[in-house]
Amino acid sequence: MPVRDGAKKSLIGVIDDGTKTVRFVIYEAERSEELVSHQLDKTEVQPQEGWYEQDPMEIIHHIKVCAENAIEQLTELGYTKEDIVALGITNQRETTIAWDKFTGEPLHPAITWNDIRTDSTVDAILAKVPDRNKNYLKNISGLPISPYFSALKMRWLKDNIKTVRRASRDKRLLFGTVDSWIVWNLTGGPHGGLHITDVTNASRTLLMNLETLNWDPMLCRLFGIHRDSLPQIRSSAEIYGTVKDGSILDGITISGILGNQQAALVGQNCLQAGQAKNTYRTGCFLLYNTGTRRVQSTHGLLTTVAYKLGPDSPAVYALEGSIAVAGGAIKFLRDNLKLIKDVSQDTEHIAGQVFSTGDVYFVPALNGLYAPYWRKDARGIICGLTAFTTKNHIIRAALEAVCFQTRDILEAMNKDCGMPLSKLHVDGWMTSNDLLMQLQADLTGIPVLRSTSWDMSALGVGVAAGHAAGVWAVERWRRHATPSHTFLPTTTDDDRDARYTKWKMAVQRSLGWATTKKSITMTGQKRKNSIFTSFDTLTPPDSRKNSWEIDNVPIEKPPTDEGVDNSIEELIQYSARKFSIFVPLKAPKDEHTILDDAEYYMNKKECDYDMCQCCQSKKKLLTDWKTIEEIIENDPEIIFDSDDNPIVVEQRNDPMYEPTPVIGNSLKKRMQLEKIPVIFKNICNKLTETSLT
Incomplete structure (x- = not known):
């Protein structure tokens, strides 16, 4: 088949990552019909009821295979790969991926947008906001506090997945929606890959301020997400970079990113208010x-x-x-x-x-x-x-x-x-x-x-990518009646x-069919008050199973350094029976909390974020991100018991609990030995060659 109309047009390639399939589509500039396309089905895993996961590496693999097959079809139409001047990406929104920025390996399967595993995390976040109002953040982000959005999925990963917690502690963690994962891999991955997203995907995370179009400091602190792990927010149509992954797409400019529903809005030509x-x-x-x-x-x-x-x-x-x-x-x-x-x-x-x-x-x-x-x-x-x-x-x-x-x-x-x-x-x-x-x-x-x-999603992001590349006039598209x-x-x-x-x-x-037991954080119990914890089950403070002492030896609070300081837990798992420990926290004290910052951050304007044109540079107020990240680091963590009930746990910053290098197969740490129950010392002496004393 010859080139349409006897004249070559610039081509736009589109990566379309949906919930069930991955597609690669190629359009002629300013034409709404697909020129060629290829798609593959994705594997979706459901490990539990209401949980939905995908393999991030499969997404990248399918993109490369689909691109190769689509570009092979171009030769029959008189085109070559060199005629593709821009690449657009549209993706399933809210689906969240965590990966290691040094190795490029995903730290957990992608949690898809319709996954509801974060119900308990929602309860824990609601317990921090006034009146447990799920719409409390809508004035900032436009979104309610719901399992649907990416911030809850990020928080769940930090709370429940050891590799994610360790990567966060070691400053190796990157979070992103699928568009960020794709761009990072296409532009080099661990070797200088771009960690970016566009405003449409960022607006679905519950972390972006709709006015400033930037990550909101108060929201980042509320959810405990470091800004360094989040992508840079860019517009939906601009030159981001070029593909450098050694695939058939190598050298093509990436110039458009849109969440799939926003891309469909553009593709449907609904570019006027009221459509x-x-x-x-x-x-x-x-x-x-x-x-x-x-x-x-x-x-x-x-x-x-x-x-x-x-x-x-x-x-x-x-x-x-x-x-x-x-x-x-x-x-x-x-x-x-x-x-x-x-x-x-x-x-x-x-x-x-x-x-x-x-x-x-x-x-x-x-x-x-x-x-x-x-x-x-x-x-x-x-x-x-x-x-x-x-x-x-x-x-x-x-x-x-x-x-x-x-x-x-x-x-x-x-x-x-x-x-x-x-x-x-x-x-x-x-x-x-x-x-x-x-x-x-x-x-x-x-x-x-x-x-x-x-x-229409692929067409919409094709318009955006072509517009940034200068080969697809949006105004002409706006007047075009599909x-x-x-x-x-x-x-x-x-x-x-x-x-x-x-x-x-x-x-x-x-309504009201899925009734669940209220978690600790939703029963009205104050944060940082007396919270009891067990390594297997939660029991009330007055239970006979709990006590202030075991074998008349007072118990010191076990360290909770995100899966690193687990010495007492290691002892317990080797014992003949398991002990439930009642751990009193320090008496509550008045201190600065996240909610004290809410009004301050909600009143910040573009001038405060160095985004305006009206102020001199020396007068602009810059956000102290270092201080905010220190607060996030020291903010109480949320862990979950066997019944998925969230427990707020204080961070322990005590040099006595600093980890020492690994010796053999066990972690040895400096502890207050006189505080460890005698029975634990005896168990350790019997099971290991090294005595605690």
Whole structure:
């Protein structure tokens, strides 16, 4: 096949890392149709219920394989690799990776965006904020305190993974979302790789200040994350660097980064305030462009950065509603209930055999409900079953559930912005289902415009990368009307409102199912007060199992130096039985805490961050990051017992507990020997050749 139109155009390569697949797509500049592409499925591991992990090295491997296959196809079209002038990256957001900056090895599998293992961490953070208000940080970050966001995943990794804690202590730790991991590896990895992210991905971490577009010192301290481990925040469209990994992409300029939902907003050409798009994939994500104005939602939506197309361009913001389970509900019916065999072919056909759901409602809160409810205690229900209900009704109810959840978000956006949406742009693999699209139009009462391509994320970041490289004019793209298929509403207002009312009834019945025991930090017990700890289980202070002494020898608090000072624990694990130890902490004292800084940091302006143009350099106030990082280092750590209950533990900065070099297979440390119980000394003398005394 010859070059299209007989003339070569500059090419834009795009890496598209989704939840399930990795793709490499190549576009001709200023054309919305894919030229060539290749994709591979990713392996997702679920070690426990609600936990989802991916292999970071597999992501890098798939990118290289997909790029090789896509570029091989170019020769048939009259192009070569040298025609690719820019590379864009779009990625699954909130998915978090920790790695060693000297070796490049991941320290733990990537924790994906829909993972809910951080429930206990959320409780521990909520215990630190006034009234345990999950929306306390929304004025700074635009986000509620939820397991969804990256800061909670970073905190969980530091609290629970020894290799991450040690890397943090040794200043070797790097945190990032998938875009940071990809760029770092492509630009050299341990040999000078760029540790960067863009504003759209950074705005999903719960650590970025939406006003300054920089990491917020108070938020970093609250979550205990060092700024040195975080990537530098850049705009969504600029020249970042070139690929230096020895792969087929070597030498290509990287010039665009966008989170996948923000990239779809650009790809759908929703570049004017008041336009919105919805992407139907495993989850569902609706973004409403609010222009350069930040709208603080009071109805359960998120304020996020839509894009920033250049270092000197203003940031454009959006309201977002996130649905945890959309296409995932259909896959649940296939994999768990065995109601269908093929999602793409059977769903529309089977659901279309009935004219309604028969008053059946399916709330797919399999991992809790996201926007606008933000209820992690919600669980999925199917209600309204009768003797005449068939699988056809349940499958149709699953499709309607996606539409009802979308209407939930549109209702909230209308209340926040005061202006109802006139049309909804849609994309994602689920949009190939005509019945779903018609149901969406019927249940929202507005036209639904389906894009010509099911994946607009790759196109959106291709526009951003081409814009930075000077081969794709955004203004021309803004005026360009993308062809689409329109679905118009066919139901009355009374009918859709009656069905929506019953949906809300079903949602109420799904709440409160996942009841968990309140953790120590959520029961009202003050921080730094008397906290008891055991190496296996937690028991109350008045239990007979606990005492102030063992064998009439007083116990000194065991050291808690992040998995290094574990001598007493090592003794316990070799003993004939395990001892539960009651450890009183020091009496509470008034001291400066993180919350004392909240008002100070929330009132800081661009001048204070050296980002303004109005002040002389000598007058600008610079943040004392060294002091803040020292506070983070010395702030009490949060550890977890066997029941996942968080325990606040004071750091021990005592030279008597400094570790000594490793001798043999055991760690020997200088301790206060007279404080160790006699029974432990006897155990150690019997099991080792070296006496403690």
